[in-house]
Ligand SMILES: NC(=O)C1=CN([C@@H]2O[C@H](COP(=O)(O)OP(=O)(O)OC[C@H]3O[C@@H](n4cnc5c(N)ncnc54)[C@H](OP(=O)(O)O)[C@@H]3O)[C@@H](O)[C@H]2O)C=CC1
């Protein structure tokens with residue numbers, strides 16, 4: 001099933017920004033016959049992208065694009081009929097009329113250019129988390145997807161899980177009373193006490209090893225400023241570098257903030273403030289704490305949400321006895337009378353134990369998901385919007401990435417430890433204009 005010409009809803013004016021070319025043809029959505037399959041292209045075929053491709057393999061996988069032929073080899077072999085590319089710009093141009101939907105499973109610095117290129121052609125998009133690299137990009141991409149009327153999903157798969165429904169039902173049932181405080185923590189970028197997932201708090205390597213034969217380094221860099229190849233960037237370790245990744249916060253918060261945002265119906269924060277170990281211009285710090293304040297919403301009280309990474313954790317609440325595990329990653333909602341709900345991301349548990357026994361389980365009120373990728377495929381075929389469509393994922397990504405702006409602002413005198421006041425409507429910090437420079441980034445020519 002290929003896109004019909006009237007599925008192409010955008011005309012890109014040269015040099016225009018996303019918000020300047022929202023041209024959507026009425027009635028452009030097409031209908032799908034029963035059992036008709038989507039034609040899907042994937043940008044990224046190794047790493048996480050391989051998992052995303054497998055998850056939609058019941059559709060037609062028509063094209064695979066990866067800058068590293070070795071890492072893509074497994075998917076290339078599994079889908080021999082798929083056309084192979086190294087440059088997604090070329091792929092989208094050549095196969096425009098044969099593609100319905102696109103997966104973006106690249107490192108974070110490509111999420112916006114790749115997703116935006118697909119949306120401009122009227123393609124449905126599944127983009128890995130975090131939705132974008134900068135706050136501005138999240139706003140632009142969300143607006144573009146909405147205007148194009150394409151089906152979208154961000155890759156925070158736990159949004160579809162049973163446990164994410166359960167915590168919402170706990171809160172709907174007022175199980176621990178009004179929630180004014182929440183804490184979210186991760187071990188990233190550390191792996192235990194003596195290992196790391198990826199480097200942070202380091203400076204740029206000076207050695208210049210040869211680029212592996214299988215890797216198109218300039219395409220890997222894409223929109224990011226030019227620099228020599230180093231294995232400390234690709235694969236996987238790009239997460240800790242400002243130019244490529246979004247640090248521990250960008251890596252994990254799209255998973256762990258999601259149930260908090262859903263259960264407590266959070267939108268934009270009113271303030272954000274960071275405290276961390278040393279920050280430099282190359283990498284995110286080794287450890288940080290970021291505090292977000294959210295205003296009251298309907299019957300829900302104002303909320304303080306604190307993020308911890310690099311192995312930092314919140315103080316143990318009274319309700320959780322010493323000896324009870326507060327693992328390397330977790331989420332804590334603090335209610336009234338010392339009651340809390342805590343998750344290790346697989347299961348939510350209420351404390352104190354006796355209160356949990358007396359309460360039991362919350363009434364089942366929410367519809368269950370058929371699966372995260374299944375939701376997106378159904379939405380592409382005209383079904384309901386997926387749970388992390390960009391209207392949901394975009395605003396949460398914006399809020400999360402504000403934390404990185406607060407972190408980076410610490411480097412600039414006189415911004416040290418400033419509490420940044422956020423005007424979401426105007427996409428600007430009102431009390432600290434110097435911080436606004438970190439809301440967006442520059443791109444190399446030819447990418448956005
Ligand atoms: N939802 C989830 O549970 C998970 C999500 N993720 C997300 O998935 C994304 C990818 O992460 P991860 O798989 O660890 O990263 P990798 O570094 O392994 O990159 C994934 C693949 O994309 C390729 N790639 C890199 N740049 C391009 C490009 N310009 N065009 C096409 N392909 C490209 C990589 O090639 P190369 O080997 O050369 O880099 C690699 O094969 C991230 O956004 C991450 O946050 C990651 C893990 C789990």
Ligand SMILES: O=C1CO[C@H](CO)[C@@H](O)[C@@H]1O
Nearest residue numbers: 129188197239251252255
């Ligand atoms: O879920 C995940 C598992 O860990 C990876 C490394 O931190 C993340 O990128 C990914 O989103």
